[in-house]
Amino acid sequence: MRREHIDHELPWGYWLRAQLVDGKPMLVDDETGERWATLRQAFWCGRLGMPDGFNAPPDAQLELLHAVLALRARRGTIDSREERSDLFEGSWLFRANFLDWLGGVGILTAPPDVYHKAELTPEGWSALAMLHATRPDAVKTRRPSGMTVQDLVSLGLGPDPREERLAEVERVVAGWDAAFLRQVDAGRHSVVLVERGRGPVPTRQTVWALAFAAERERDDFYEWLCVRLDRWHAWSEHASSYNSRELTHKLLVVLASSLQPSGIDRPAMVEALGRAAPP
Template sequence: MTPHACDPELPWGVWLRGEHVDRKTVFVDEETGERWPSLRAAFWNGRLRMPDHFGKTPHDLLETMHAVLVATIRRSPTIHEQAADIFQSSTLYLLLFHLWLAREGLVELTEDNREARAVTAEGMAVIHMLLATRPYDVRKQRPSGATIAQLCELGLGPETREERLARVEKAASRWDVAFLRRREGGKPSIILSKRGDGVVPILETVWTLGLGTTERRDRFYEWICHRMDRWTAWGELATRFGSDRLTHHLLEVAAAALVDTDDAMPLIA
């Protein structure tokens, strides 16, 4: 499948035609006659020319792609932070992934080819498609979270800090995973609220961090809001491995983000 001209406001694959075969939908490329069982398969097998893994589209790799593309929209520079948060501290894996996305025309690299600096029109279309086709078993929850428009601007506007944070909290109060400001035990705190998987899926607090002053709490909350695209993944981390694991992970990510401000730090030590 050759690359198509993409509208960045529409999902990748809108040119495909759906046909019903044996009570299943098949996606057909009328130019080539190729047929795919899903949009993700059309993108992975057709557009990227990649093989299946154990006979299936590798959703974990597509989720990693989605994470990198959205992080590129919201933060720059972000190479060391991405390595710590998404790539298990492997800068080699990150470098290969960024170069691959650039080779496929989904991102533009910095002048030194060190990392992705911008998402292309097709990359934006891929973000729309991946978010719309995310299988429930990939994130094990209802698809309730930030929209593409919110990922592009929420918490990043020109308002005062309090106005930005209040807008994030208002939107996040309707999501299944959200960091929110609270007072816990008389201390200014940040909590992570996550909807459970029970018969009645109520919201539960799965992580809490108390800070000494409201100013410290709000500064750290703003840092977390800049990483709104990572909230779902961090919520899963807290649920699967406990609150202490999330605290340690956030410290690792924050330390890596500080390194991103030092241009003298080499990519591969």
């Protein structure tokens, strides 16, 4: 079910028609006659040719696909070591096969052997919008609320001075269910992860904190986090589902894999992560 021309500004499947079939709501492709229960099923089974499994597309695989697309939408050129460490459990073969597959089906451009330069095709952008909008409730409850595809593409990026960009991120993410924020407490400069609870009164609580010796070091690390805004929802799960040390370890692994010569004082970040303690 591959279409020649797709409007990249509209979510994938915008051409499907809703219709009752045997009393059940279905999505019908008038060109092929195919019928699907959901957009995600139409994409996973009809477009990508993957098996239906338990009568529903697998959330984990679609979340990985979403993460790969979101990472490219957010950052453009990709650090292959960091992506392999963060998304593919360190497996070069897993990553290569996955990106080859997406290139082969036309979701990513497919320059041979240059995975870090693969970009979203128009259909890839359309698929990202659909996957972002149709996450099931079980996934939505574990991600920062309020993020839009536009936030993903532009929030905190651009030519503005660093402090203006970081402040813009903090302003927008303040209402999310989970967000990294800067904090000063008793003269200590920290980055904290704040989450909204799920009780009768969903108050916000700090579930992870990382202190730095100086404000500049703290802001260097926060900028590193903001560039990776697309990964916040996944990283926050390591604090809420496990414990704060799990998140510290995850960030240390990803940071180490992204080490490159730059103006940022990476050793200071690593040192701070190494001495991180639960809040």
